[in-house]
Amino acid sequence: MTQQIIVNSRTIDILAVLMLITTIILIGTSRLRTCIWAYACRSFMLTLASGLIACFSGIHHIYITTGISLALKVIVIPGFLFYIVKKNNIKKEVGSYINYTLALILACGIILIAYYSTQNIIQFENTFMRHCLPIALSITLLGFFIMISRKQAITQIIGLITMEDGMFFAALSTSYGMPLIVELGLFFDILVSVIIMGIYVYRIKESFDDLDTGLLKELRE
Amino acid sequence: MIILLLLITPIITAIACVFTKKHGISKYISIAGSFIALVYNIYLNYNIYTYKTLQGFNNFFYVDALTILTTQIVTIVAFAAALYSAGYMEAELHDCRISEKKLQWYYFLMHMFIFTMLLVCVINNLGVMWVAIEGTTLATTFLVGFYNKKQHQEAAWKYIILCTVGITLALFGVILTYHSAKGVLGEIGYALNWSDLRNVADKFEPHLMKLAFLFILVGYGTKAGLAPMHTWLPDAHSQAPSPISALFSGVLINCSMYGIIRYHILTSKCVGSDYSCTLLMIFGLISVIVSIPFILVQKDYKRLLAFSSVEHIGFIALGIGFGGMYSVYGAELHTFNHAVTKSLLFFCAGNLFLKYKTTEMENIRGVIKTLPVTGTILAIGVFAITGTPPFNIFVSEFLVLADGFHSGNLFTIVFTCVLIVCITLIFVGFIYNMYRMIFGTPAGDVPKGETSKFTIAAMLFLLFFVLIISFYVPPLLREVLRNIYDIVRNA
Numbered sequence: 036m037t038q039q040i041i042v043n044s045r046t047i048d049i050l051a052v053l054m055l056i057t058t059i060i061l062i063g064t065s066r067l068r069t070c071i072w073a074y075a076c077r078s079f080m081l082t083l084a085s086g087l088i089a090c091f092s093g094i095h096h097i098y099i100t101t102g103i104s105l106a107l108k109v110i111v112i113p114g115f116l117f118y119i120v121k122k123n124n125i126k127k128e129v130g131s132y133i134n135y136t137l138a139l140i141l142a143c144g145i146i147l148i149a150y151y152s153t154q155n156i157i158q159f160e161n162t163f164m165r166h167c168l169p170i171a172l173s174i175t176l177l178g179f180f181i182m183i184s185r186k187q188a189i190t191q192i193i194g195l196i197t198m199e200d201g202m203f204f205a206a207l208s209t210s211y212g213m214p215l216i217v218e219l220g221l222f223f224d225i226l227v228s229v230i231i232m233g234i235y236v237y238r239i240k241e242s243f244d245d246l247d248t249g250l251l252k253e254l255r256e
Numbered sequence: 257m258i259i260l261l262l263l264i265t266p267i268i269t270a271i272a273c274v275f276t277k278k279h280g281i282s283k284y285i286s287i288a289g290s291f292i293a294l295v296y297n298i299y300l301n302y303n304i305y306t307y308k309t310l311q312g313f314n315n316f317f318y319v320d321a322l323t324i325l326t327t328q329i330v331t332i333v334a335f336a337a338a339l340y341s342a343g344y345m346e347a348e349l350h351d352c353r354i355s356e357k358k359l360q361w362y363y364f365l366m367h368m369f370i371f372t373m374l375l376v377c378v379i380n381n382l383g384v385m386w387v388a389i390e391g392t393t394l395a396t397t398f399l400v401g402f403y404n405k406k407q408h409q410e411a412a413w414k415y416i417i418l419c420t421v422g423i424t425l426a427l428f429g430v431i432l433t434y435h436s437a438k439g440v441l442g443e444i445g446y447a448l449n450w451s452d453l454r455n456v457a458d459k460f461e462p463h464l465m466k467l468a469f470l471f472i473l474v475g476y477g478t479k480a481g482l483a484p485m486h487t488w489l490p491d492a493h494s495q496a497p498s499p500i501s502a503l504f505s506g507v508l509i510n511c512s513m514y515g516i517i518r519y520h521i522l523t524s525k526c527v528g529s530d531y532s533c534t535l536l537m538i539f540g541l542i543s544v545i546v547s548i549p550f551i552l553v554q555k556d557y558k559r560l561l562a563f564s565s566v567e568h569i570g571f572i573a574l575g576i577g578f579g580g581m582y583s584v585y586g587a588e589l590h591t592f593n594h595a596v597t598k599s600l601l602f603f604c605a606g607n608l609f610l611k612y613k614t615t616e617m618e619n620i621r622g623v624i625k626t627l628p629v630t631g632t633i634l635a636i637g638v639f640a641i642t643g644t645p646p647f648n649i650f651v652s653e654f655l656v657l658a659d660g661f662h663s664g665n666l667f668t669i670v671f672t673c674v675l676i677v678c679i680t681l682i683f684v685g686f687i688y689n690m691y692r693m694i695f696g697t698p699a700g701d702v703p704k705g706e707t708s709k710f711t712i713a714a715m716l717f718l719l720f721f722v723l724i725i726s727f728y729v730p731p732l733l734r735e736v737l738r739n740i741y742d743i744v745r746n747a
Contacts, residue, residue: 209435217383224390251410
C-alpha cells in the first residue's frame with residue numbers, strides 16, 4: 036500500500052459490531068416495521084463508517100459514495116418499503132420456516148463460519164480489515180439466511196439488501212470501496228431491483244391476496 | 257468505434273420501438289435494428305480476425321476471440337428472435353392475450369435485454385461486467401412475468417430473487433479480486449480491467465483468488481443455470497414468451513458462462529488450472545445428472561427444453577474443465593451449437609403453443625400432419641440437440657468426450673464415462689417424449705397450417721446454422737475457437 040493511513044480503527048470496529056447487532060435484531064424479530072427500522076439504522080451506521088473512512092483515508096470518491104449511500108439506503112429504500120407496506124395494507128405478519136430461537140442459534144453458527152472461513156485471509160492483514168471482513172461476510176450470510184428462512188415477500192427483500200450492505204461494507208473495509216463507476220452501477224442496480232421487487236410484491240398481493248411466498252407453488256414438477 | 261455502434265444500436269431500437277406512433281411498425285424497427293447489430297458484429301469479427309484484440313475508449317472496452325464468440329451468438333439469436341417475435345407476438349395480439357401498448361414495451365425490454373448482454377461481453381472492467389450481468393436480470397424480470405397470471409408472477413419472483421442473490425454472492429468474488437489486484441497494481445482506478453489483471457494474475461494472493469473463484473462460480477453459476485442453483489431456470493424459461501425463452505436458453509446462460517471463464521483464466525494463472533478446472537467439472541457433472549430425471553418424466557415441453565439447457569450448460573462447464581485443446585475447442589463450439597439449436601427448438605415450441613394453446617405434451621399428437629414445416633424442423637432439432645450424428649451437437653460433444661478419454665487422467669476418464677451414460681439416458685427421454693408428440697394421429701379439432709411466415713423464416717435462419725456446422729466449421733469460426741483456446745491456456 037502506498038498510503039500508510041492511520042485509520043481510527045476502533046470507531047469503525049464499534050460501528051461494525053453495531054451493524055452486526057442490528058442484523059441479529061432483524062433475525063430475531065417478526066414485526067415488519069421493526070425490520071425496516073433495523074435496516075435503516077444499519078444503513079445509517081454503514082454510511083457513518085463510510086464517511087469516517089473517507090475522512091481518514093482522504094480518498095475523494097468515497098465522499099460521493101457516502102452521499103449516495105445516505106440518500107439511497109437510509110432514506111429512499113426504507114421509505115419505499117414503508118410505502119409498500121402502507122399501500123398494500125399489510126397487517127398480517129407471515130411467519131418463518133423455523134422458529135426465532137433456533138434462528139438466533141443458527142445465526143451464531145453463521146458468524147462462526149464467517150470468522151473461520153476468512154481466517155486464512157485476515158491473518159496477513161494489519162489494517163482494520165482484520166475485524167471488518169469477517170463481520171461483512173457475516174452480515175452477507177445472515178442476509179442470505181433471512182432470505183431462505185422467511186416466508187414474507189418484504190422480509191425477503193430486506194434479506195437481499197442486507198446481503199448487499201454486507202458486500203458494500205466488505206468492499207469498503209478491504210479496499211476502500213470499489214472504483215467509482217462500479218459503485219455507481221451498484222447503487223443503480225440495487226435501486227432498480229428493489230423497485231421491481233416492490234412492483235411484484237404489489238402484483239403478488241393482487242393475485243394471491245397474500246404475501247406469503249410459501250403460497251407460490253404452482254410451478255412444480 | 258464499432259464497439260460503441262454495436263452497443264448503441266439496440267438502445268436506439270428499443271427507444272424507437274416504444275415511441276413510434278404506429279403500433280404496426282415497431283416489429284419492423286425491431287427486425288431492422290437487430291439486423292444492423294448482426295452486420296456490425298460481422299465487421300467486428302473481421303477486425304478481430306486481423307488484430308486478435310481490440311481496445312477502445314481508454315481501455316473501457318476490450319474485445320478478443322472469447323468476446324466475439326459470445327457477441328456472435330447474441331446477435332444471431334437476437335436477429336432470429338426479433339424475426340420470430342414479429343410473427344409470434346402478432347398472433348398473441350390477434351388472440352387478445354396482450355394489448356398493442358404492451359407489445360411495444362415487449363420490444364423495448366427485449367432490446368434492452370440484448371443491450372445488457374452485449375455490454376457483458378465487450379466490457380473490460382470486471383466490476384462493470386458484474387453490473388451488466390445484474391442488468392440482464394432486471395431487464396428480463398418483466399419479460400418472464402409478461403402475461404401476468406399467477407404462474408408468471410411466481411416465475412418472475414423466483415427469477416429475480418434467486419438471480420439477484422446469486423449475483424450478490426458473485427459481487428464478493430469481484431471485491432476479493434479487486435482487493436488482491438490492488439495489492440499488486442497499486443492505487444490506480446483501473447485495477448479491475450481484465451486486460452491488466454491477466455498480466456499480473458500470477459502475483460495475486462492464492463487464498464483470496466481461490467475464495468473469489470468459488471463465489472464467482474456459485475454467483476454467476478446461478479445465472480448460468482448450473483445445478484444445484486438452477487431452480488429458477490425451468491420456471492422462467494417455460495413462463496416467458498417463446499422468443500424470450502430462446503434468448504434465455506441460447507444466450508443469457510452463455511453470457512454468465514463467459515463471466516465464469518474470464519475468472520477461470522485469472523484463477524488458473526494464479527493457483528494453477530487444477531483448482532478451477534476441478535470445480536467446473538464437478539458443477540458441470542452435477543448439472544448433467546440433475547437434469548436426467550426431469551427430462552425422463554417431463555409433461556411440459558417447454559420445461560423439457562429448459563432442463564435440457566441445464567444439461568448443456570453443464571456439458572460446456574465440463575468441457576472447459578477438462579482443459580485440453582480439443583475439449584476447450586469443443587466446449588466453445590458447443591456453446592455456439594447449443595445456442596442455435598436450442599433457440600430453434602424454443603421457436604418450434606412457440607409454434608406448438610400458438611396452435612394447440614397448451615404446453616402439456618399429453619394433449620399434442622401428430623404435429624407433423626398439422627404443422628408440416630414446424631414438425632419437420634422439430635424432428636431435426638430433437639435429433640440435433642440430443643447429439644445424434646451427423647448433426648452439429650454431435651461434433652462438439654464428440655470432441656469433448658474424445659479429449660476426456662485422451663487426457664490420461666483417471667479422474668477425467670471416470671467423469672467422461674459417467675457423462676456418456678447420462679447423455680444416452682437424456683437421448684432416450686428426449687426422443688420418447690418428443691416423438692410421441694410429433695407423430696401419431698392428430699386430434700380432430702385443430703386446423704391444419706402454419707401460423708405465420710415470420711416464424712418460419714426465423715426457424716429456417718437458425719436451421720441454416722445447425723446444418724452448416726454439422727458438416728463444415730467455417731474458417732472464421734474455427735480461427736475464433738482456436739484463439740479462445742490460446743486465451744484460456746496461455747493464462
